[in-house]
Amino acid sequence: MNVVTPLKKLTPADFATDQEVRWCPGCGDYAILKAMQRTLVDIGATKENTVFISGIGCAARFPYYMATYGFHTIHGRAPSVGTGIKLANPDLDVWVITGDGDALSIGGNHLLHVLRRNVNLQVLLFNNEIYGLTKGQYSPTSRAGTRSPSTPLGSIENPVSAAALALGAGARFVARSVDTMQKHLPVIFKRAHDHNGTSFVEIFQNCIVYNDEVFAEFTAKNVADDAEIILEHGQPLIFGKQKNRGLRVRSGFIELEAVTIGEDGMTEEDILIHDETNRALAGMLALLEPPSMPVAIGVLYCDPGSSYEDGVKDHMDEALKHSSGHDINALLRRGHTWTITG
Amino acid sequence: MPRVTTLKEDPPESLQRQELGSAVVRFAGDSGDGMQFIGSQFTQSTALCGNDLATFPDFPAEIRAPAGTTFGVSAFQINFGATVIKTSGDDCDMVVAMNPAALKVVLPELKLAGLILVDSGTFTERNLHKAHYDTNPLEDGSLTPYRLIELDISAMTLEAVKEFGLGKKEALRCKNMWTLGLVYWMYDRDRQVTIDWLNVKFTNLPDLAAANIAALNAGHAFGETAEIPDGVHGFSIGKADIAPGEYRTVTGAEALSWGLVAGAKLAGLKMTFCSYPITPASSLLHTLCNLMDYDVVTFQAEDEIAAVCTAIGASYAGSLGITSSSGPGIALKAEAIGLAISAELPLIVVNSQRAGPSTGMPTKTEQSDLHQAVFGRNADSPLVVVASRSPSDCFDVAIEAVRLSVKYMTPAILLTDGYIGNAAEPWLIPDFESFESFPVEFRTDPEGYQPFLRDEKTLARPWATPGTPGLEHRIGGLEKDFDTGHISYDSANHQRMTEIRVAKINGIADDIPLQTVEEGDDKGEMAVVGWGSTFGPINRAVSALRDEGGKVSHIHIRHIWPLPKNLGDLLEGFDQVLVPELNKGQLSTVLRSQYLTDAQTLSKVSGQPFKISEIEAAIRDRLEK
Numbered sequence: 001m002n003v004v005t006p007l008k009k010l011t012p013a014d015f016a017t018d019q020e021v022r023w024c025p026g027c028g029d030y031a032i033l034k035a036m037q038r039t040l041v042d043i044g045a046t047k048e049n050t051v052f053i054s055g056i057g058c059a060a061r062f063p064y065y066m067a068t069y070g071f072h073t074i075h076g077r078a079p080s081v082g083t084g085i086k087l088a089n090p091d092l093d094v095w096v097i098t099g100d101g102d103a104l105s106i107g108g109n110h111l112l113h114v115l116r117r118n119v120n121l122q123v124l125l126f127n128n129e130i131y132g133l134t135k136g137q138y139s140p141t142s143r144a145g146t147r148s149p150s151t152p153l154g155s156i157e158n159p160v161s162a163a164a165l166a167l168g169a170g171a172r173f174v175a176r177s178v179d180t181m182q183k184h185l186p187v188i189f190k191r192a193h194d195h196n197g198t199s200f201v202e203i204f205q206n207c208i209v210y211n212d213e214v215f216a217e218f219t220a221k222n223v224a225d226d227a228e229i230i231l232e233h234g235q236p237l238i239f240g241k242q243k244n245r246g247l248r249v250r251s252g253f254i255e256l257e258a259v260t261i262g263e264d265g266m267t268e269e270d271i272l273i274h275d276e277t278n279r280a281l282a283g284m285l286a287l288l289e290p291p292s293m294p295v296a297i298g299v300l301y302c303d304p305g306s307s308y309e310d311g312v313k314d315h316m317d318e319a320l321k322h323s324s325g326h327d328i329n330a331l332l333r334r335g336h337t338w339t340i341t342g
Numbered sequence: 343m344p345r346v347t348t349l350k351e352d353p354p355e356s357l358q359r360q361e362l363g364s365a366v367v368r369f370a371g372d373s374g375d376g377m378q379f380i381g382s383q384f385t386q387s388t389a390l391c392g393n394d395l396a397t398f399p400d401f402p403a404e405i406r407a408p409a410g411t412t413f414g415v416s417a418f419q420i421n422f423g424a425t426v427i428k429t430s431g432d433d434c435d436m437v438v439a440m441n442p443a444a445l446k447v448v449l450p451e452l453k454l455a456g457l458i459l460v461d462s463g464t465f466t467e468r469n470l471h472k473a474h475y476d477t478n479p480l481e482d483g484s485l486t487p488y489r490l491i492e493l494d495i496s497a498m499t500l501e502a503v504k505e506f507g508l509g510k511k512e513a514l515r516c517k518n519m520w521t522l523g524l525v526y527w528m529y530d531r532d533r534q535v536t537i538d539w540l541n542v543k544f545t546n547l548p549d550l551a552a553a554n555i556a557a558l559n560a561g562h563a564f565g566e567t568a569e570i571p572d573g574v575h576g577f578s579i580g581k582a583d584i585a586p587g588e589y590r591t592v593t594g595a596e597a598l599s600w601g602l603v604a605g606a607k608l609a610g611l612k613m614t615f616c617s618y619p620i621t622p623a624s625s626l627l628h629t630l631c632n633l634m635d636y637d638v639v640t641f642q643a644e645d646e647i648a649a650v651c652t653a654i655g656a657s658y659a660g661s662l663g664i665t666s667s668s669g670p671g672i673a674l675k676a677e678a679i680g681l682a683i684s685a686e687l688p689l690i691v692v693n694s695q696r697a698g699p700s701t702g703m704p705t706k707t708e709q710s711d712l713h714q715a716v717f718g719r720n721a722d723s724p725l726v727v728v729a730s731r732s733p734s735d736c737f738d739v740a741i742e743a744v745r746l747s748v749k750y751m752t753p754a755i756l757l758t759d760g761y762i763g764n765a766a767e768p769w770l771i772p773d774f775e776s777f778e779s780f781p782v783e784f785r786t787d788p789e790g791y792q793p794f795l796r797d798e799k800t801l802a803r804p805w806a807t808p809g810t811p812g813l814e815h816r817i818g819g820l821e822k823d824f825d826t827g828h829i830s831y832d833s834a835n836h837q838r839m840t841e842i843r844v845a846k847i848n849g850i851a852d853d854i855p856l857q858t859v860e861e862g863d864d865k866g867e868m869a870v871v872g873w874g875s876t877f878g879p880i881n882r883a884v885s886a887l888r889d890e891g892g893k894v895s896h897i898h899i900r901h902i903w904p905l906p907k908n909l910g911d912l913l914e915g916f917d918q919v920l921v922p923e924l925n926k927g928q929l930s931t932v933l934r935s936q937y938l939t940d941a942q943t944l945s946k947v948s949g950q951p952f953k954i955s956e957i958e959a960a961i962r963d964r965l966e967k
Contacts, residue, residue, distance in 0.1 A: 074651070328774040329774045332772070336590060339586075339588050
């Protein structure tokens with residue numbers, strides 16, 4: 001006999017497992033986990049239809065702490081496993097949890113292609129600019145000069161910009177947030193969830209053990225207002241403690257410049273309005289770096305198109321119109337056959 | 343009134359068709375000459391004549407190698423006859439060479455006194471030079487051991503199609519049809535199947551259809567009317583004694599594709615086929631992507647790793663995940679296959695083997711991935727390995743792979759090879775209703791559910807898919823606690839989990855057929871043990887020696903891992919065990935390690951299948967010692 005239990009509203013605690021969380025004390029991952037459990041309540045998610053997929057790395061432990069379905073796979077391949085899940089059951093809500101090494105180094109190819117195909121899932125990249133789980137080697141997002149166990153004289157490689165790479169790969173939703181922004185993270189997660197197609201979210205996440213305060217130059221409380229610009233669609237690109245700094249296109253150049261309202265005749269009218277459907281603007285915002293420019297936080301780009309699964313479904317529906325009811329005997333007899341009589 | 347009786351006179355003996363039991367014909371030309379096409383047409387027509395047959399397409403890796411070069415030669419061999427045919431034939435009775443390079447390549451395959459049909463129009467100084475002939479073989483007497491039919495096919499084709507106003511290059515492309523027409527006449531085949539095909543193929547280009555048909559008819563008419571050099575008046579081959587029923591020709595790639603679809607249906611699952619293009623495995627993807635009306639989802643991944651991981655994701659979500667590749671691609675998938683072993687998820691991995699190592703010879707066949715399949719992963723990571731022996735056998739083997747994979751929640755590797763994939767044979771089409779279904783029962787009951795609690799009999803864990811309320815759980819590649827499925831680094835637990843993963847796969851030996859003897863007794867002087875595509879030549883060789891009274895038997899293994907549980911005892915009944923393999927001794931190494939039997943290897947790694955004579959000689963040699 002089926003037992004019918006009345007629907008009760010879930011709480012963040014309902015999305016937590018009984019597993020002991022094994023990240024280092026003070027790790028930014030705790031805050032992201034908390035924001036995610038909050039988000040799932042806000043969006044009315046069900047435990048059974050939600051799936052967290054991860055690769056390898058500190059971030060990849062995430063699924064063990066979510067009381068949903070979860071699959072901790074192999075290094076860099078979570079986008080592929082997620083794609084398979086969506087091909088088999090497009091109704092599932094799939095979140096891919098990855099890190100800078102997992103997504104941009106060993107799994108770089110899969111990130112490129114999941115974005116290009118626009119599979120309807122969310123990719124959350126926890127960027128801490130370091131390999132944590134293998135004890136502190138430099139990562140593909142580490143800045144040049146990063147000293148680590150594998151680069152005693154400092155890294156000589158240029159880092160990759162995750163958001164710029166995602167845009168280049170054809171992502172149709174690119175956003176950023178910070179582990180400590182507990183009000184902002186759930187908003188971004190909800191936007192990512194609501195987007196049809198691959199949603200790419202880069203989260204600046206502090207590794208307290210191997211790369212502590214690597215983002216402090218723009219995330220620290222005393223500098224954030226001046227060093228971050230919080231993007232709002234349709235709103236002027238204004239930032240700064242005094243709300244008097246803004247971005248505009250530098251006259252005669254294809255680039256952004258930061259100006260001060262009230263100086264050199266600048267007014268609010270001179271400031272660019274954020275249009276998250278503008279790919280070119282998103283590309284420029286993705287590349288803004290301190291100290292000369294603020295780091296763009298929020299939805300850089302959102303321009304929905306049809307998802308990969310939509311395309312698959314269209315083809316399948318069309319083919320099934322001509323189906324013989326999956327008659328295997330008919331399949332085996334397609335084309336030329338002949339009969340030998342005894 | 344005198345009665346007049348008119349006797350219908352037989353044609354003089356010299357003009358009668360010569361009766362043959364069987365024949366081996368090899369078509370060879372430039373990669374762009376359409377040799378594979380006329381080979382497959384000849385196959386269709388021959389099947390319709392009631393002959394038994396086997397084919398061997400043998401083509402270069404280059405898509406369009408420079409014209410006229412030996413490395414650009416594409417060949418198609420067919421063995422057909424009034425008797426049961428089990429191989430594509432040893433030496434050829436006839437070779438068709440569309441240019442000097444083709445002649446150079448195929449001549450070593452021709453029997454003494456065999457027939458050579460050449461297009462003399464291509465034997466120009468330039469082409470002879472490209473084929474590295476110092477003198478023209480048509481003139482220097484080097485072909486005297488053979489019977490030469492030297493015709494200017496190029497010129498006669500141009501003449502046959504001139505009314506259609508094609509450019510010279512296009513007109514010359516009809517050469518293969520002229521040639522096919524003549525060969526049809528020589529072996530008394532019907533042209534209609536090809537005419538029908540051309541009319542369908544060129545529906546929108548009626549002139550091209552008409553030109554090709556005109557060339558085909560002209561070649562045929564030439565045979566009927568002209569006096570063919572060297573006194574050839576055509577051959578006839580009687581019908582083979584074939585079991586009654588409905589037949590078709592089938593390639594290994596087709597039978598394997600349909601077997602996977604059938605297996606998914608028997609399991610009650612949708613299938614998700616994920617693959618990255620690689621020779622010679624791509625034909626599976628090509629076949630399956632046209633079966634969307636059978637609920638087949640195909641996915642061309644960005645690389646081999648993505649392909650297997652997408653298949654694993656599909657299986658995790660309750661579909662039948664399948665990936666397919668060839669040796670180098672399987673190597674890339676190894677880590678992910680380990681994940682499917684650890685997470686205990688169904689997964690079918692098809693390996694269309696080719697010559698290696700590394701890139702090796704992509705279009706040439708080999709059986710050198712047996713060790714890779716059985717052992718080729720990090721750690722103790724057992725899985726199921728099955729192998730198909732012939733094109734049509736792929737159908738049954740695919741179903742068996744699906745059955746074992748879903749029942750035991752394990753990856754299963756299906757070994758086929760480039761030869762089986764491309765070769766064709768007539769197939770008595772089975773009745774799908776006669777196959778026993780094995781419907782998957784997904785776990786839905788939350789009561790007492792733990793992801794790694796096992797079925798007592800099969801030792802398989804339950805298959806619980808996302809979307810099922812109350813069964814939310816986390817799995818992964820980390821070691822799991824035996825009882826709860828949670829992450830565990832406990833040493834005793836790892837010992838226990840490793841043991842049970844091995845025991846689960848070993849236990850499958852109780853669920854597969856006992857090993858039978860294909861040919862001969864279950865005791866004797868020698869067991870010739872094979873697997874995969876060596877079936878035909880081994881079987882023929884053993885039959886021939888048994889006809890002479892040799893106490894030799896043929897055993898052919900489908901279940902490579904786990905092995906059938908009676909195999910060790912069976913081998914003990916023979917004084918000698920000989921394993922012919924297209925590798926350096928991989929099955930024999932396994933047999934030696936499993937049964938401490940003195941299995942001997944007969945190895946061939948030339949990229950070509952065994953000849954019957956090679957196996958026969960090896961058996962004879964050992965029996966006489």
